[in-house]
Amino acid sequence: MTGGPVRVLVADDKENMRKLLAKILADGYAVEEAEDGARALSLVATRPYDVVVTDIRMPGADGFELLGAVKARAPDTEVVMMTGYATIADAVRAMRMGAFDYLEKPFDPDAALAVVARAAEHKRLADAARRDDASGGEPSSFHNLVGRSARMRAVYGLLDKAAGLDITVLLLGETGTGKELAARAIHYHSARRERRFVPVNCGALPAELVESELFGHARGAFTGAAAAKAGLFEEAQGGSLFLDEVGELPLPAQVKLNRALQEREIRRVGDTQPLKVDVRVIAATHRDLREEVRAGRFREDLFYRLHVFPVTLPPLRERAEDVPLLAQHFLAKHARALRRELAGGFDPEALRRLAGYPWPGNVRELENAVERAVAVSSGDRVRVADLPAEVAGAAPAGPEPADLAKLPYKEAVAEARDRTSREYLVALLAEFGGNVTRAAERAGMERESLHRLLRRYGLRSDDFK
Ligand SMILES: Nc1ncnc2c1ncn2[C@@H]1O[C@H](COP(=O)(O)OP(=O)(O)OP(=O)(O)O)[C@@H](O)[C@H]1O
Ligand SMILES: [Mg+2]
CATH class of the missing domain: 3.40.50.2300 (Response regulator)
Structure with missing residues (x-):
């Protein structure tokens, strides 16, 4: 056909x-x-x-x-x-x-x-x-990122492009949306894949050590610097340096980072000798960097240097159609890890609750919820009672008025209708385990019309089986 x-x-x-x-x-x-x-x-x-x-x-x-x-x-x-x-x-x-x-x-x-x-x-x-x-179909994953919503497929396209370009990339998105996975995906799809991927959480470094960690230091540069030490930039030589939570960098370190990116060379703390570095920087932040610039907490020059190729990882609630696929992915992963036989997968009602929950912690929260459900489940499937209370009790999420208020009336109404339609379709498919014929009967519409709607919202009945 x-x-x-x-x-x-x-x-x-x-x-x-x-x-x-x-x-x-x-x-x-x-x-x-x-x-x-x-x-x-x-x-x-x-x-x-x-x-x-x-x-x-x-x-x-x-x-x-x-x-x-x-x-x-x-x-x-x-x-x-x-x-x-x-x-x-x-x-x-x-x-x-x-x-x-x-x-x-x-x-x-x-x-x-x-x-x-x-x-x-x-x-x-x-x-x-x-x-x-x-x-090859519509890809349902890229490296270790799982999801086949239109939003994620667009992200895969950008990551793939970024991988080939050897430029600075800025990954944006809420907590738990997969920024670190995306950074690894870029590195392992790039010409630098044989060299190191060095991750550093800028928010976790004590302010007084940030510069020496990133750029290294000379012997005797400061109290306690008994020997010279290479920094993370040098460790990543030829490879990629992942600056996670770049928005947390103290201002003085921002100045040095900006210079390093501009000159492609660094100076160890306490050294005058510049060192050439060949490193691709991939930065990430959950913050709104423009806002940080306005507030004087982030340097504008560094912002523009990082903002060459921004990629935003969408929050899970804006791609609810990925929830069933991700949930099954994590169920299989944790069932294997915990040596649990869960041939029955998710109970349809459990899947419906998962798809209806807004996931403020995004994919990380979903993975934790599924891991826990796998651990506490008994029998051959995961049921509603195995889910965390806030998920089990989730009513299908409605449009958030605060977001809608940013739009003109007509767009807001269209947006609210779209979200409600998509949530309805997700709940309907979950209810009937992906059986389109039965779902169409319940919806009181022709199968073909339902298929059209599913295509429009990027939903696949297979994901609910
Ligand atoms: N699309 C995805 N497919 C599979 N697993 C994912 C996906 N997105 C995120 N994860 C998993 O969710 C967890 C959080 O992902 P990651 O650490 O990349 O998020 P993050 O955006 O860096 O979050 P934070 O800002 O809190 O550091 C990880 O365990 C990761 O493996
Ligand atoms: Mg992270």
């Missing part, structure tokens, strides 16, 4: 049965008919179908022969068997041969429609999975 209507072949020797099915499937399906087994065999040999609905007893070739021919030629095409004399033996044989399901005659039109819809959905997913395999 490549867009367009779902192609269905109906094979039955009774004309009234073919007409009935054609009528049931008239909306959204392109139906062709075969009046006997021989005709059906020649059709499936020459044309692609998404779903074949076939009678078992027909002249020419029976339904089993047709099923065998379809599975040999196009294994992804789903076959639904119909019979007026359903026996367990026939049904078992059909399922063994790869039939998707069977319908007992006489059938309820709604039941027939539901079965064909499920078969078509199954086929669509198989097609999508194959396309992903063939083309």
